[in-house]
Amino acid sequence: MSTSFHPTVRTLLGPGPSDVHPRVLEAMSRPTIGHLDPTFIALMDDIKGLLQYAFQTQNALTMPVSAPGSAGMEACFVNLVEPGDQVVVCINGVFGMRMKENVERCGGIPLVVEDTWGSAISPEALEQTLAANPQAEIVALVQAETSTGAESDTATLVEIAHQHDCLTIVDAVTALAGTPVKVDAWGIDAIYAGTQKCLSCTPGLAPVSFNEAALDKVRKRKSKVQSWFLDLNLVMGYWGEGAKRAYHHTAPINALYALHEALLMLQEEGLENAWARHSANHRALKAGLEALGLNFVVAEEHRLPQLNAVTIPTGVDDARVRSRLLQEYNLEIGAGLGDLTGKVWRIGLMGYASRAENILFCVAALEAILTSEGADVTPGVALAEVQQALAKQP
Numbered sequence: 001m002s003t004s005f006h007p008t009v010r011t012l013l014g015p016g017p018s019d020v021h022p023r024v025l026e027a028m029s030r031p032t033i034g035h036l037d038p039t040f041i042a043l044m045d046d047i048k049g050l051l052q053y054a055f056q057t058q059n060a061l062t063m064p065v066s067a068p069g070s071a072g073m074e075a076c077f078v079n080l081v082e083p084g085d086q087v088v089v090c091i092n093g094v095f096g097m098r099m100k101e102n103v104e105r106c107g108g109i110p111l112v113v114e115d116t117w118g119s120a121i122s123p124e125a126l127e128q129t130l131a132a133n134p135q136a137e138i139v140a141l142v143q144a145e146t147s148t149g150a151e152s153d154t155a156t157l158v159e160i161a162h163q164h165d166c167l168t169i170v171d172a173v174t175a176l177a178g179t180p181v182k183v184d185a186w187g188i189d190a191i192y193a194g195t196q197k198c199l200s201c202t203p204g205l206a207p208v209s210f211n212e213a214a215l216d217k218v219r220k221r222k223s224k225v226q227s228w229f230l231d232l233n234l235v236m237g238y239w240g241e242g243a244k245r246a247y248h249h250t251a252p253i254n255a256l257y258a259l260h261e262a263l264l265m266l267q268e269e270g271l272e273n274a275w276a277r278h279s280a281n282h283r284a285l286k287a288g289l290e291a292l293g294l295n296f297v298v299a300e301e302h303r304l305p306q307l308n309a310v311t312i313p314t315g316v317d318d319a320r321v322r323s324r325l326l327q328e329y330n331l332e333i334g335a336g337l338g339d340l341t342g343k344v345w346r347i348g349l350m351g352y353a354s355r356a357e358n359i360l361f362c363v364a365a366l367e368a369i370l371t372s373e374g375a376d377v378t379p380g381v382a383l384a385e386v387q388q389a390l391a392k393q394p
């Protein structure tokens with residue numbers, strides 16, 4: 001007979017999900033109420049306001065889609081891309097490739113700006129592609145490419161897109177709350193994120209935000225949005241302004257309690273402080289990883305603080321080390337994806353997981369395992385580097 005499932009407690013230092021804060025888990029276990037209960041509607045309004053803060057926007061249409069980050073991606077594409085639309089897709093890793101797939105499935109025509117994995121998206125290449133394709137209507141890009149740990153300059157890329165009269169779709173799944181994302185200041189037209197990374201919330205929700213220019217394109221569509229569930233016109237009957245809310249789908253009530261708590265915690269910490277914490281902890285982890293002989297995939301100026309991709313030393317078995325970390329230390333780190341499979345480890349320091357104790361733990365565990373796997377590691381040096389870096393933190 002089956003029994004209740006009690007997962008082992010792990011430390012999640014992979015590319016996501018990251019550790020969920022106990023306050024968020026506690027919030028999730030509160031009593032379920034109805035999705036049209038007036039007190040729940042008030043909570044929804046509060047979530048919208050807190051998401052506006054997280055995204056740094058005044059956009060009225062700012063809300064969580066009731067499904068994971070991929071659904072946020074789809075919500076942007078299915079609403080904004082009509083058959084025949086030309087969409088410039090910037091690809092420098094796995095998630096840019098998924099954007100291209102989305103454009104194709106919407107009947108759009110993808111125009112690809114391709115950069116090598118591990119690089120940031122090149123503003124010059126985007127400029128050239130847009131100059132050569134004056135019919136393009138949308139530019140899509142991933143700010144924080146989780147498959148490589150590279151961050152692209154969203155502000156500059158959006159500015160270029162606007163100079164060519166294009167709307168922009170930005171993936172901020174890994175970026176949000178870990179590194180600056182400024183929707184209004186940068187003029188981003190449509191953006192989606194996820195809850196399971198730097199928000200320290202459970203997986204399964206996708207905060208999105210659309211500005212008036214994006215909504216104007218949705219309103220002027222010639223064809224129906226092909227997804228009933230993600231059609232913004234319909235979803236807004238439930239998530240829109242005012243007291244009159246109509247049933248669209250049964251909201252994931254308890255997941256929204258969790259998101260509310262996670263966003264409250266972000267507000268309490270302050271966005272700038274959260275960004276600074278991710279950066280400072282990244283520097284401490286970097287000191288330790290480099291002392292272990294692990295080299296970063298991404299050039300320093302484009303490195304994400306919340307996702308550290310490092311190359312696996314020659315002769316060391318990727319899967320064996322990750323499996324030993326999990327079995328012996330209950331520590332999860334990420335494998336390489338796509339072109340980087342078997343070549344890199346991805347170590348996340350996201351949200352609640354971005355803490356000094358986790359850096360010390362991860363570097364100590366890696367040092368022990370790499371040493372026993374025969375790698376050339378001088379005992380104690382890496383931890384001393386981490387301690388020195390942590391001592392410099394404010």
Ligand SMILES: Cc1ncc(COP(=O)(O)O)c(C=O)c1O
Pocket residue numbers: 015016068069070071073095142144145146147171173174194203204
């Ligand atoms: C950059 C990026 N975009 C989209 C997604 C998809 O999010 P989800 O797995 O929540 O559907 C991820 C997930 O890791 C991601 O890192």
